[in-house]
Amino acid sequence: MDSTVTIKDVAALAGVSVGTTSRVLSGNPSTSPAARERVHAAVAELGYRPDARARSLRSARSQTVGLLISDVRNPFFADVAHGAEQAALRSSYVTLLANANEDPKQQDTYLESFLTQRVDGIIIAPQGEESAHLRALATTVPLVFVDRTVDGFEVPSVTSDNALGIDQAVAHLADRGHTRIGYIGGPRSISTGRARHDAFVRAVARHRLDTDPGLITSGDFRSASGAVAAERLLSGAQPPTALLAADSPMAVGALGALRRRGLRIGSDVDLVAFDDIEWFSELDPPLTVVSHDAQAMGSTAMRLLLDVIEGRTPESVVLPTRLVVRESSGGARRQA
Amino acid sequence: MDSTVTIKDVAALAGVSVGTTSRVLSGNPSTSPAARERVHAAVAELGYRPDARARSLRSARSQTVGLLISDVRNPFFADVAHGAEQAALRSSYVTLLANANEDPKQQDTYLESFLTQRVDGIIIAPQGEESAHLRALATTVPLVFVDRTVDGFEVPSVTSDNALGIDQAVAHLADRGHTRIGYIGGPRSISTGRARHDAFVRAVARHRLDTDPGLITSGDFRSASGAVAAERLLSGAQPPTALLAADSPMAVGALGALRRRGLRIGSDVDLVAFDDIEWFSELDPPLTVVSHDAQAMGSTAMRLLLDVIEGRTPESVVLPTRLVVRESSGGARRQA
DNA sequence: TTGTAGGCGTTATCAG
């Protein structure tokens, strides 16, 4: 039940010194073909696996990066994680994926753990505002923000063009003749929550739509809160004719609320979601979305992080969004 | 940009030896209150964080477990991961989450990496059949299977009662008067694929339903394959009146195929999915599912793994399934 | 090209 075959065993079996063995294994050119062959044979025979801990202890590089996302169960972040992980793998880094679960305390727990594991760098979709913890982190280890940012941090980030996305959605709904759009936003403590909210307010004004503050609600980026918010919007005296949800889980919640009220999506009420999720196109009706490429976001973040780790100072990246019109806001509207 | 404050610095500042410092830090009772206080003060002042690598190198325990799931983007596995992770945290273990992406090669890459990181144990939802790699693994490090198993391995596992679940679904559909049920199964190379398939065949026979082999298709547990399979089933000469999908992504694929054919779910064709996903109840119509508790599966697997790590020999666990009837198979059926 | 030896940060042993 234990392997404990060390480099010494390999050296002994190969009949060379540990130094030579180490050199062969790390691809040091100063090795004879004969030595290489014998070492590799010994490695294979013993099933030797170098100890990453010892190696990184000695060489001060762990070839490990931490990825802290806010909610694994949100498909958007699952895609981000997937993209980041694949990119890391290509550069032979191992990704430690941790799930903050939209909880600042768990976020801190895992950051602590990353530090303790001496990861070479961290990608994080930060939870809250300015935290002393995060502040300290930024000066300790290479750091990159993904999807979200925190004000006042000089940290490279990969984000979506939130303003553009919201704009595309509002313009589209305005085109369809809506004047009362209900907005289901995220928390103001999260940068994407703020950016999307502010963009919505501006877009509504620009398109001269109804600025009734009762049309603006907010949730916590999770599905239950989307249902609650939609319910609130729809139960008003003068309900909106279209709903815009600031992320996909809340859109799903809204979906349920609409169905429970017997409202037909795409005719009674239009629905648009920020975030595209694979199965949104399989729904009935398929959902109109502001799409951004989650996997690209993840892989880009990883690229930036590796840049930082290697001493470069990469620029932040803002990824474009794209409006994908589907039937949830594409069919014939029913008369009010 | 580097912390590099070691236990020596702490010891120096506290005015005690590293030995004492180490004892204080690891909660060894043989320490004086005075020493404890000074050490803790020094730790706080220096912002010292023990080096997990060095610690585990010396103590032969990394307090780290590897969790290898087959597809992060499948919400079922995201839930499993979440459950496992939370359980680990409670026992102060760190979880390395890796994503095999339904690809045996990536599975091996990550297993290799786990071994190299000297994790204390591994939870895996295995991909393929008997692999030499896995075989070697089982004798090297504590191992637990989750969701899936591999034949011929004496490894504790946590699985669902697949036969029960399929039975519940088929019985329900038979009750509703269906005689031709189309089955969208998973690959035979995966244990759940086999178990659910075999259970389906048995259940169909037991309920004296149509055993037409053309009613049985299979995909790869991902959504695109579900759409293809549904399409094939529905385009036959005598299409089924109900569809049973062996996992949720494939059910989503089937959903899209049905919509594209203009078939109404729950009246034209009934649809039942194995796996419950939070938002399945928000769909229109809400989906009937064979539900099993993914989070419980994850946390149970972690419990078993920690048992193995601590030298116990836990029994495998089979979790029950539960049929949740919703409108996708709960409304009035349309006459054929 | 190869071997030897010191040290990365910790914990464990063994005297005091």
Add this chain to the structure above:
DNA sequence: CTGATAACGCCTACAA
């Protein structure tokens, strides 16, 4: 209760 000191497994000068 505390302080030295020897490992843990590996890499990397330095010498040969």
